[in-house]
Amino acid sequence: MVRCRSTKNTDGKRMKNWGEGMGGKVTTIWGFLAVMVLLSGCATNSIFSSYPSQVENIKLQVSIGDFAGAQAVLAKKSMGADIMLYLMERGRISQMAGDTEESIQDFQTVLEAFEAKEAAAKITASGVASGAGAVMLNENAIPYQGDIYERVFVHSFQALNFLAERNLDAAAVEVRRANLEQKFALQENENELIEAEEEDEKAKILSANKGYKSKFPALATIAGTVKNSFQNAYSFYISGLIYEINGDANDAYIDYKKALEIYPGNSYIRGDVARLAKRLSMEEDFEQIKDSVSPARMTSPAEGEGKLVVLYEQGYVPERQEVNVLFDIMGVPNNMVFPTYSERAPPARSLVIGLAGERLGETETVVQPSAMAARALSDRMPGMIVRQGLRIIAREKMKDNQLTSTFGVLAGLGQFFLNRADLRSWLMLPAEVQIMHAPARHGEQILTLRNGSVSSEVVINIQPGRTTVVHVIEAGGQLHSRAVTI
Amino acid sequence: MLMKKRSAVYGVSLMVASLLLLQGCATKVAYQGATDVETTSIDFGSTDLQQIAVKMVDSVLSFPPIVQITNERRPVMFVDKIKNKTTEHIDTESITDTIATRILRSGKFRFVDMTKIAEVSQQMDFQNKSGMVNQNTAAQVGRQIGAEYMMYGNLSSIVKKTKSVKDVYYKFTLKMMHLESGIIEWSDEKEIRKTREKSMFGM
Numbered sequence: 001m002v003r004c005r006s007t008k009n010t011d012g013k014r015m016k017n018w019g020e021g022m023g024g025k026v027t028t029i030w031g032f033l034a035v036m037v038l039l040s041g042c043a044t045n046s047i048f049s050s051y052p053s054q055v056e057n058i059k060l061q062v063s064i065g066d067f068a069g070a071q072a073v074l075a076k077k078s079m080g081a082d083i084m085l086y087l088m089e090r091g092r093i094s095q096m097a098g099d100t101e102e103s104i105q106d107f108q109t110v111l112e113a114f115e116a117k118e119a120a121a122k123i124t125a126s127g128v129a130s131g132a133g134a135v136m137l138n139e140n141a142i143p144y145q146g147d148i149y150e151r152v153f154v155h156s157f158q159a160l161n162f163l164a165e166r167n168l169d170a171a172a173v174e175v176r177r178a179n180l181e182q183k184f185a186l187q188e189n190e191n192e193l194i195e196a197e198e199e200d201e202k203a204k205i206l207s208a209n210k211g212y213k214s215k216f217p218a219l220a221t222i223a224g225t226v227k228n229s230f231q232n233a234y235s236f237y238i239s240g241l242i243y244e245i246n247g248d249a250n251d252a253y254i255d256y257k258k259a260l261e262i263y264p265g266n267s268y269i270r271g272d273v274a275r276l277a278k279r280l281s282m283e284e285d286f287e288q289i290k291d292s293v294s295p296a297r298m299t300s301p302a303e304g305e306g307k308l309v310v311l312y313e314q315g316y317v318p319e320r321q322e323v324n325v326l327f328d329i330m331g332v333p334n335n336m337v338f339p340t341y342s343e344r345a346p347p348a349r350s351l352v353i354g355l356a357g358e359r360l361g362e363t364e365t366v367v368q369p370s371a372m373a374a375r376a377l378s379d380r381m382p383g384m385i386v387r388q389g390l391r392i393i394a395r396e397k398m399k400d401n402q403l404t405s406t407f408g409v410l411a412g413l414g415q416f417f418l419n420r421a422d423l424r425s426w427l428m429l430p431a432e433v434q435i436m437h438a439p440a441r442h443g444e445q446i447l448t449l450r451n452g453s454v455s456s457e458v459v460i461n462i463q464p465g466r467t468t469v470v471h472v473i474e475a476g477g478q479l480h481s482r483a484v485t486i
Numbered sequence: 487m488l489m490k491k492r493s494a495v496y497g498v499s500l501m502v503a504s505l506l507l508l509q510g511c512a513t514k515v516a517y518q519g520a521t522d523v524e525t526t527s528i529d530f531g532s533t534d535l536q537q538i539a540v541k542m543v544d545s546v547l548s549f550p551p552i553v554q555i556t557n558e559r560r561p562v563m564f565v566d567k568i569k570n571k572t573t574e575h576i577d578t579e580s581i582t583d584t585i586a587t588r589i590l591r592s593g594k595f596r597f598v599d600m601t602k603i604a605e606v607s608q609q610m611d612f613q614n615k616s617g618m619v620n621q622n623t624a625a626q627v628g629r630q631i632g633a634e635y636m637m638y639g640n641l642s643s644i645v646k647k648t649k650s651v652k653d654v655y656y657k658f659t660l661k662m663m664h665l666e667s668g669i670i671e672w673s674d675e676k677e678i679r680k681t682r683e684k685s686m687f688g689m
Binding site: 119120169170172173177180184187188253439 | 569573662684
């Protein structure tokens with residue numbers, strides 16, 4: 001709060017210089033109030049300091065294992081308009097720290113916020129206010145909305161939380177929701193492609209800048225590696241796994257198949273599909289897939305063996321960066337600021353798994369959140385171009401308005417804040433997720449996890465006919481893991 | 487002149503703005519009837535639970551073969567967990583509790599509670615093995631009555647939504663099985679469908 005006030009005071013001084021006489025004073029007060037209302041969400045700080053720079057310190061705390069410190073910093077920030085964003089970060093950190101209860105709480109709140117946003121009226125007073133703020137100032141003034149790919153990951157991580165608590169029913173609910181959201185998003189995506197017609201000004205801005213993608217070459221490349229931003233083979237794999245643990249082989253088969261459809265390169269999932277196709281006597285399906293499966297991936301646990309599953313979430317998604325790009329707005333070239341991804345996430349390394357001194361196998365990629373995040377941003381680009389364009393047009397128009405001085409003040413402020421792109425996104429999300437599974441002898445054993453120079457040991461208890469799930473998160477060069485046998 | 491007019495405009499608009507901002511300030515708490523129809527959100531709620539329980543209990547108690555079975559004796563039943571196959575976290579135990587309580591209150595059936603086995607056996611051990619309880623008053627082990635019937639079922643849902651409409655369909659299925667023969671003596675289902683349409687304006 002203190003921070004908000006001090007910023008406004010400095011701006012107040014600036015405004016006084018611009019005002020003239022009595023009218024100037026009234027205008028100044030009015031402008032001042034307007035700015036106060038527009039910035040009422042300023043507790044989030046993203047308007048003043050870029051989001052990635054805020055998270056930088058938190059990442060540092062995580063890398064030295066100071067989870068409590070990181071959680072405390074986020075607790076302070078999560079009171080503002082960007083509550084969803086900060087709670088996603090905190091829920092993830094709690095998960096790394098092994099505070100499953102806290103993680104469930106935070107993710108629950110985030111999911112309720114997603115739900116509430118969906119149920120909200122089409123036009124809301126608060127939406128209009130923050131939208132107006134965004135037109136006058138910048139995109140950071142809009143409370144963080146969350147993206148579908150983030151929602152799907154929240155559901156998936158929540159499912160893993162419930163799994164860690166051995167609450168299979170609740171875990172199943174979460175993965176079903178994750179899958180349902182993807183279905184809706186796919187449906188929505190198709191609808192949007194059909195109704196791409198836009199109104200006047202928006203259409204003009206867009207048609208003048210049709211080749212916008214070429215202005216963000218790196219983004220286009222990264223985003224191009226996935227079909228869409230939300231389809232997530234990991235969530236389908238977890239879903240299949242939970243169904244299989246529950247003994248619903250048919251449901252498991254359907255979800256494994258979907259996972260493979262989304263990410264065909266994973267030999268473990270291919271093995272699962274083939275194994276269940278055979279078991280469920282899906283002869284045609286089995287004929288189709290059997291030649292592309294290695295027999296080792298298809299083996300079910302033998303008598304006295306259990307199933308070991310390793311879920312490996314590696315690194316952090318890259319941060320968004322700011323770029324200046326020249327766009328044509330109503331025939332005039334304008335310099336505008338945009339968020340973009342300019343680098344790929346560093347190539348992921350597999351986790352090598354050893355059990356009781358023997359090498360059991362290594363993990364394989366199932367989803368790349370970094371590519372999904374880039375795709376989501378790329379999909380939002382036309383909207384951002386239009387909003388920035390409208391902002392420029394609005395400010396041009398205001399120059400001729402009778403309330404010139406008022407809006408001059410606002411526009412001036414806008415100019416000040418305008419040169420900030422919206423760099424917000426869930427940054428504790430892993431850059432890549434990999435999986436591995438294999439049958440294992442029963443008994444208490446030491447599981448070794450090795451990724452290059454980083455290694456860690458976990459004691460697991462494999463039980464005959466049961467499944468042991470080891471959830472490993474690599475963050476800041478540390479491996480955090482939790483294991484559960486169900 | 488122009489100046490004054492302008493200030494007036496500002497004044498009015500400020501007032502309107504303050505009114506808008508303050509509108510949500512008065513929080514109101516009120517008691518409602520427990521069985522009143524509740525439509526706060528589209529999620530599974532108390533009205534759904536009550537509708538399901540009422541339908542199931544009426545159905546099982548009025549089913550002719552069941553009426554016949556319970557005519558002269560009160561068979562013992564146990565209720566298995568209801569499987570939640572929906573996309574919501576629903577306390578299905580609460581649904582079965584309501585159903586079991588209503589059936590029990592009808593005087594037609596008696597129940598054994600499988601969720602309390604651990605506690606019961608702990609108490610039995612204490613009474614019979616600890617040496618602290620007068621054996622004349624101790625509950626004897628091995629004299630519990632085996633359940634004759636089992637009640638089980640599932641709750642599933644189909645959810646559809648577009649940008650402005652959400653449609654949820656719930657189907658609750660309950661079955662009653664004669665344990666010894668494996669025959670399903672009774673089964674019924676309750677369907678519920680709800681839609682939510684977004685309003686145009688809101689806070």
